[in-house]
Amino acid sequence: MTTTAAPATAPFRFFDVQVVRARRVSTSVVRITFGGERLAELASGGRDQRFKLFLPQPHQDRPVFDDTGDSWYAAWRAQDPAERPVMRSYTIREQRHAPREFDVDFALHGAGPEAASTAGGPASRWAAGARPGDRLTVLAPAVEDNGGVDFRPPAGTDWILLTGDETALPAIAGILSWLSPGTHAKVWIEIAHDDDRQHLPTFADADITWLVRDTTDGTRGTHGTGGTAGPDAARREPVLAAVRAAELPEGTPYAWIAGEAGTVKALRRHLVRDRGIDRRAVKFTGYWRRGATEEDLIAELMAGAAAPSDED
Ligand SMILES: Cc1cc2nc3c(=O)[nH]c(=O)nc-3n(C[C@H](O)[C@H](O)[C@H](O)COP(=O)(O)OP(=O)(O)OC[C@H]3O[C@@H](n4cnc5c(N)ncnc54)[C@H](O)[C@@H]3O)c2cc1C
Structure with a gap:
């Protein structure tokens, strides 16, 4: 992580x-x-x-x-x-x-x-x-090539998997606008409200699924522009449910996942354990953690303690 x-x-x-x-x-x-x-x-x-x-x-x-x-x-x-x-x-x-x-x-x-x-x-x-x-x-x-950019798919990558919530939407937008023409990308984005969707310009061949937490009847729901996520998505972690239910392309993937730390960890585990994706090809970052401020997360890291671990 x-x-x-x-x-x-x-x-x-x-x-x-x-x-x-x-x-x-x-x-x-x-x-x-x-x-x-x-x-x-x-x-x-x-x-x-x-x-x-x-x-x-x-x-x-x-x-x-x-x-x-x-x-x-x-x-x-x-x-x-x-x-x-x-x-x-x-x-x-x-x-x-x-x-x-x-x-x-x-x-x-x-x-x-x-x-x-x-x-x-x-x-x-x-x-x-x-x-x-x-x-x-x-x-x-102060320089473009800096350690604050994590999205670095290696040569030989056949397709890209991206997931995130509202906090990761700026990064997903930046990644999509950077991808080369024709790159195949499967993207799942969880948002709170229907109007939180954004236009995401890209030259990639991007299949974007929006997962909307807020529905008028008070339950979670899903709305996809490039696919549907299945009934399981109407649960606590719609991105996880959607990726679990998805048919993934053939070939060598590179995955970038960010958002709530618990969801990120579960997604990473699914991709590595259940889907057999090479763990080195899964870049994952907890952008926030339910119930913890960023001070709490930094304190954990500094103590070398319960920071989200690198295990599968
Ligand atoms: C590398 C990186 C890049 C990021 N980029 C962005 C970005 O571009 N835009 C962006 O909005 N966020 C981004 N984030 C996430 C952002 O830093 C956190 O959401 C941060 O905790 C917000 O600070 P805060 O002071 O509002 O809340 P905090 O004081 O840190 O947390 C207060 C409470 O709110 C909860 N909380 C924090 N964030 C959320 C959330 N999104 N939804 C629900 N509850 C939450 C916490 O669990 C805690 O209980 C990024 C994080 C990282 C690590």
Whole structure:
């Protein structure tokens, strides 16, 4: 399992950025466009490019944080938790050069008409209320070929399998837009609401199945643009049910799976154990874990303890 602990700084760099605009693209997703003076030095590798963002505490108007270079993580940890910025992992949805901006799609967990204003975590709440001019710090790549891109199918790959939820949708969008013409891709994406579907431009031959958790009768349901997921999908982990029920193509696959850590682990186990896919060809990342904040996950990793393991 890829960890989400603090990345080494090089080839990452700190950038002070501000919100240029915030747009609700669907019930569960707000797209925030960031600008900043030094963005000419930011170089996204595309695909699932990860980065860290540092949010101000609610009583601050900007993150209180010194760029101490390679020792930044120790310096950040040494700060008073009530004053130090909240650190979270996100994906660069798109970088543009004229003007110099990048977009991040924030899944608003706890979103929807029924959600309480206290729902979600600090990042989700910050994104829901973000306004032009709001300031953040990000630790983002300064070179395109960087360790924050995990999607790297080896030569000899015949087809691609992608799964994820709303949090992985930005990465899946980046991967699909990167794939070569004609690449065969089977894609399952779990979303909270029907309107969370996005148009995902790609040159690949992509078979995309959307799995919608929220249905009008209060049960989970499935809706596919390129296939149906079967009745089992109306359960707790619709992506897992859909992949289990799927007929997979012949040939050598490369799988990239992300989303809730428990679901990711179960999917990986299914692909390796039940489908016989080479474990080295399954890139899997828990983007969040039910009941755990990112601080909890980092604390586990630092303790070398119960982080999601590499076992099948
Ligand atoms: C490499 C990487 C890339 C990521 N890219 C993105 C991205 O582009 N967009 C994005 O939206 N997220 C992304 N995530 C996931 C995001 O970092 C987590 O969802 C994060 O926990 C959100 O922080 P928070 O402060 O809102 O919630 P936290 O304070 O971390 O958690 C508070 C509570 O909310 C729960 N929770 C957290 N996320 C969710 C969720 N999505 N749905 C339901 N409950 C949740 C937790 O289990 C916890 O109980 C990425 C994660 C990783 C590791």
